[in-house]
Amino acid sequence: MHIVLDHAAAGPAVRLTITDDAGRPSDDRTVAVDELPATVAALEEEHPRWVFARTAEWYPRLLASGIRFAKSHDLSLCRTILRRSTGTAGTALHGAPRDGWDEPVVAPAAADVGLFEWDERPAVRLDPVAELQRQLETVAASSSPGRLSRLLAAESCGAMIACEIRADGLPWRRDVHERLLSEALGPRPRFGGRPAKLERLVEQVREKLAAPRLNPDSQPELLRALRNAGVTVNSTSKWALREIEHPAIAPLLEYKSLSRLLSANGWAWLDEWVHEGRFRPEYVVAGVVTGRWASSGGGALQLPAQVRPAVVADEGWTFIVADAAQLEPRIVAAMAGDRAMARAGQGADLYQGLVDAGTVDTRKHAKVAMLGALYGATTGESARLMPRLVRAYPRATGLVEAAARAGERGDQVTTWLGRSSPLPAEEWRAFQRVSAQPDATAAQERAARAQARDWGRFTRNFVAQGTAAEWALCWLAELRHRLNALPDSDGRPHLVYFLHDEVVVHSPLALADQVARAVQDAADAAGRGLFGDFPIDFPLGVAITSCYADAKP
Structure with a gap:
């Protein structure tokens, strides 16, 4: 059963349309906003799948009213998947033109999430019931309806989790953060400007480069000052500067590091993003084409080690921090059915497993070779080690090689559950056609080959990173289900942070061990859900700690 939520025709009310599993309506009712929590609680006992036009617009307001759902379907996110997936070829939604369902999601501001301003209806009226029917018909007619259904359910659950993490917030000690800064x-400058430590470093850099008016934040100025001082450099990145020997480099690198701290997580960030002891990250689900999450503000995907001591659990609570070991190589092994590679990582460090199997001589070489396979390295140590990997694991390496060749041809590639890569732009195709003509110049041919290789590297990684993102979504969904089943006499454990292959759960101390088991059980269930009985495992590093900075999974 699906229940579609929509704006009612008039008044502060919500329209609920109950449908069968094919999306055909069986009941239609209008519920006043103040009656919504009780109505939803009663309907939730029937275990429906709640349907949102866009979760990020609806769910924060529902959460503020105490409403949480077990299952959902996000029409906007799911349409994006279905329109592009190679598995839906021949259906009405495959390749459908962009329309109102593709409008940017406008999540309510933190200060407004408790307001049901239903009179502010969208300018473009969409029909969510009709769209749900289209999507369910598309899945049923697809080449892999089971896998696509799993992907749409995981994507939609991920959208709810992102809203729940924002609503619950990551515990954050403002006093600790201010002390670290x-x-x-x-001390914090009273009227803006650089703090004292940065000013001293700027003076040192100016003195060493004999550039008394240098603004080190200006790349053109800094390049000019370095060159005037006899330093040959084409970039001011820290990677380029570390290769240079000059008295100005040490204070300059320190300045860059501290300046980054100030701009990314300084006092202004603290004022904007931490309130009432919580950091509330704003995730963008599927913000990356591979399905990985992005962030719309606050740097949710980049919490540097310098500020992690401020992430402290509440009194009587603790964090369970877990991350998946070598996730993408394991994903590739499972997708390819490469049992030899799966054995190398069985219950242990996959890179060390490659050494123990005699594929390479050191763990460092194993990591370099594997990253080269995933990202298409063609030079250096990766290129030298790749042939060993190819001989030992032809199925796994063959899978990513095939994805690369498809990309070079301009074809799509598809993840395990059905998310497909975008096609290259028409300009890309046009240049490939021109370079293939008999009168093409050697320079054009070289440029076209380089362009094709670049797209091939993208598709090579897409299948690995995209399927890893699917596994992570399933992990999150499985973990959410298990956490909701735990007792909540002292408060229920809940997810408070997510970063690609890492989760942080905030839990009462008394439940910490149960949560740690739930985290690993959820990872195991996610693996079985994707790959059945194929003998691949997804071991986690798990730490129980009151401070995120002390987590060493």
Whole structure:
């Protein structure tokens, strides 16, 4: 059963349309906003799948009213998958033109999430019931309806989890953060400007480069000052500067590091993003074409080690921090059915497993070779080690090689559950056609080959990263289900942070061990859900700690 939520025709009310599993309506009712929590609670006992036009617009307001759902379907996110997936070829939605369902998601501001301003209806009226029917028909007619259904369910659950993490917030000690900033940068400037430590470093850099008016934040100025000082450099990145020997480099690198701290997580960030002891990250589900999450603000995907000591659990609570080991290589082994590679990582460090199997001589070489396979390295140590990997694991390496060749031809590639890569732009195709003509110049041919290789590297990684993102979504969904089943006499454990292959759960101390088991059980269930009985495992590093900075999974 599906229940579609939509704006009612008039008044502060919500329209609920109950449908069967094919999306055909069986009941239609209008519920006043103040009656919604009780109505939803009663309907939730029937275990429906709640349907949103866009979860990020609806769910924060529902959460603020105490409403949480077990299952959902996000029409906007699911349409994006179905339109592009190679598995839906021949259906009405495959390749459908963009329309109102593709409008950007406008999540309510944090200050407004408790307001049901239903009179502010969208300018473009969409029919969510009709769209649900289209999507369910498309899945049924697809080449892999089971896998696509799993992907759409996981994507939609991920959208709810992102909203729940924002609503619950990551515990954050403002006093600890301010102390860290003062120790690293000096006192907070009263009227803006650089803190004392940064000013001293700027003066050192200016002195060493004999550039008294240098603004080190200006790349053109800094390049000019370095060159005037006899330093040959084409970039001011820290990677380029580390290769240079000059008295100005040490204070310059320190300045860059502290300046990054100030701009990314300084006092202004603290004022904007931490309130009432919580950091509330704003995730963008499927913000990357591979299905990985992005962030619309606050740097949710980049919490540097310098500020992690401020992430402290509440009194009587703790964190369970878990991350998946070598996720993408394991995913590739399972997708390819490469049992030899699966054995190398069985219950242990996959890279060390490659050494123990005699494929390479050191763990460092194993990591270099594997990353080269996933990202298409063609030079250096990766290129030298790749032939060993190819001989030992032809199925796994063959899978990513085939994805690369498809990309070079301009074809799509598809993840395990059915998310497909975008096609290259028409300009890309046009240049490939021109370079293939008999009168093409050697320069054009070289440029076209380089362009094709670049797209091939993208598709090579797409199948690995995209399927890893699917596994992570299933992991999150399985874990959410298990956490909701735990007792909540002292508060229920809940997810408070997610980063690609890492989760952080905030839990009462008394439930910490149960949560740790639930995290691993969820990972195992996610693996079985994707790959059945194929003998691949997904071991986790798990830490129980009151401070995120101390987590060493």
